[in-house]
Amino acid sequence: MKTVVLAYSGGLDTSVCIPLLKERYNYDRVITVVADVGQPASEIDDATKRAKTLADEHYTLDLKNEFVDGYLFPSIKANGLYEGYVLGTALARPLIAKKIVEVAESVNADALAHGCTGKGNDQLRFEVVFRATDLDVVAPMRDMNLTREWEIDYALDRGIPVPVSREKIWSVDENLWSRSIEGGELEDPYVIPPEEIYEWTTTPAEAPDPEIVKLTFENGVPISLNGTAMDGVSLIAKLNRIGGAHGIGRSDNIEDRVLGLKAREIYEHPAATILLSAHRDLESLVLTRGELRFKAMVDAAWAELAYMGLVDDPLYADLSAFINETQKRVAGDVKLRLYKGSATVVARRSDFALYSEELVSFGESSINQKDSEGFSKYHGFQARLVQKTMK
Numbered sequence: 001m002k003t004v005v006l007a008y009s010g011g012l013d014t015s016v017c018i019p020l021l022k023e024r025y026n027y028d029r030v031i032t033v034v035a036d037v038g039q040p041a042s043e044i045d046d047a048t049k050r051a052k053t054l055a056d057e058h059y060t061l062d063l064k065n066e067f068v069d070g071y072l073f074p075s076i077k078a079n080g081l082y083e084g085y086v087l088g089t090a091l092a093r094p095l096i097a098k099k100i101v102e103v104a105e106s107v108n109a110d111a112l113a114h115g116c117t118g119k120g121n122d123q124l125r126f127e128v129v130f131r132a133t134d135l136d137v138v139a140p141m142r143d144m145n146l147t148r149e150w151e152i153d154y155a156l157d158r159g160i161p162v163p164v165s166r167e168k169i170w171s172v173d174e175n176l177w178s179r180s181i182e183g184g185e186l187e188d189p190y191v192i193p194p195e196e197i198y199e200w201t202t203t204p205a206e207a208p209d210p211e212i213v214k215l216t217f218e219n220g221v222p223i224s225l226n227g228t229a230m231d232g233v234s235l236i237a238k239l240n241r242i243g244g245a246h247g248i249g250r251s252d253n254i255e256d257r258v259l260g261l262k263a264r265e266i267y268e269h270p271a272a273t274i275l276l277s278a279h280r281d282l283e284s285l286v287l288t289r290g291e292l293r294f295k296a297m298v299d300a301a302w303a304e305l306a307y308m309g310l311v312d313d314p315l316y317a318d319l320s321a322f323i324n325e326t327q328k329r330v331a332g333d334v335k336l337r338l339y340k341g342s343a344t345v346v347a348r349r350s351d352f353a354l355y356s357e358e359l360v361s362f363g364e365s366s367i368n369q370k371d372s373e374g375f376s377k378y379h380g381f382q383a384r385l386v387q388k389t390m391k
Contacts, residue, residue: 001028004111004138005104007096007126008032008055010047013141014115015162016151018054020140021113031057033103035096037067038176038237050161057107061099064176068232071095072177074320075306077220077327079280079299082307084253085265086272088178093125094311100126101133111136118142121258125309132312170197176236178269189254189264200240200268204247204341211338212346213242215278220327222275236271243270246338258308274343278334281345286329286352298322 004027008014014032021027032055034047044060051058071091074080080087104112112130116123116139123139130137140146155162171183181197195203216224225235243249249270255263284292302319310316332350336343358366 002026002111003029003031003107003109004113004136005031005033005100005107005109006055006113007100007115008034008047008051008058009115010034010043010050010162011115012148012151012155012162013117015050015054015160016146016154017113017115017140019158019160020144020154021138024140024144025138027111029056031055031059031103031107031109033096033100034058034060035092035099036060036062036064037092037095038064038233039174043174053161059103063095063099064233065231067092067095067176068236071311072236073221073232074323075177076222076275076279077323077330078302078306078320079276079283080303080306081276081299082303083255084251085255085267085307086178086251086269086276087303087306088175088267088269088272089173089180090121090125090307090309091177091311092175093122094129094309097126097129101129101135104133104135109135111138113138113140115139115141118145119257119259119261120263121307121309124258128309128312176233176240177272178267181266181268182264186264186266193252193266197266198250198268200244200270201250202245202247204250207247207340208245209339211242211246212335213239213274213338214333214335215275216333217279217282218331220279220324220330222278236275239271239274241270243274243338243343244268246270246343247341248338248343249273250341274336274338277343277345278336279330281348282330282332282334282350283326285332285348285355286350287326288354291326295323295326 004021006014006017006021018030018032021030032051034044034051036044048058048060075087075091082090100112112133112135114123114126116126123142127137169184170181170186173180179200185191186193214226215222222235224230225238230238249268249272251267251269253265255265257263287295298319302316302323305311305313305316329352331352332348334345335347337346
């Protein structure tokens with residue numbers, strides 16, 4: 001009995017994969033795995049029911065806490081952004097892939113499968129984990145160069161219970177950190193996105209009056225919202241609702257995929273926008289100028305590895321070690337004003353603050369201003385010498 005374990009989303013692509021793995025790849029048993037990383041409960045339920053109808057065996061795994069603690073919190077510490085993208089999908093894929101491998105090992109499977117195409121990043125994020133095993137890796141969408149039209153016809157012929165449409169519509173991927181919308185008319189970068197594509201965020205122009213929220217951080221991660229201690233999953237979910245009501249967290253990016261293709265990607269990420277803004281501001285209060293400058297380079301390198309799915313790369317661990325060391329002092333409170341699509345930091349405090357009101361105030365004399373004269377004489381010294389040589 002040849003067995004394959006499939007990363008299953010419940011959509012057209014992965015549903016079509018189930019019979020294809022038997023008909024075209026000669027697997028006797030197809031085992032599906034649905035990973036819950038914060039999708040709507042109805043989506044998880046539908047995917048689970050569909051998988052139990054189509055597959056020989058099925059697992060639904062609740063990974064939300066592991067997703068937050070092992071992937072989203074490190075991303076907050078690293079101010080995780082890649083070309084404006086908050087890394088929601090990118091961070092979820094390696095976790096899902098690792099759980100697929102665990103299931104495959106538990107059932108003595110022969111192969112691992114996914115429903116990714118050959119044009120995107122997700123094939124790489126899954127397979128960098130899959131190929132660390134000795135199991136075969138199968139990707140029917142890519143291997144057979146399938147089109148949506150072919151898949152729809154195949155699903156209808158096989159009676160696969162997936163809602164399908166031949167209209168050119170967009171594709172949505174959602175987890176606790178972000179909601180991505182792409183495809184269809186949105187593939188034209190000159191098309192203005194219709195308001196109907198957004199589900200998490202209110203139209204900014206129609207958002208309510210300003211609201212102040214307070215976030216408390218310890219060791220670089222949020223531990224409470226408006227004075228109420230909360231676990232990571234609950235805090236992010238609530239902040240998504242609060243921020244979404246104010247129209248916060250929309251982005252429309254031209255993104256450089258790993259393969260070199262440029263793609264238009266539209267995202268909603270209210271909580272991520274608020275948390276990253278607050279965290280970055282708190283860092284500016286407690287870290288030295290040298291730390292901030294160097295950490296910006298480390299953060300950029302970390303985000304690129306995360307975007308590529310290379311979370312098991314030794315460099316990722318090295319960068320994370322530096323980032324974690326800096327976060328020991330990233331603790332305190334940050335207040336933000338949420339208003340019509342913007343999240344603006346308006347106040348911050350920390351026991352580790354390097355800011356001194358006494359020293360910086362124009363109304364204080366604790367610093368002898370005369371002492372800085374010698375410094376000023378040498379500030380720009382070499383530039384002045386250059387100017388003299390050019391005369």
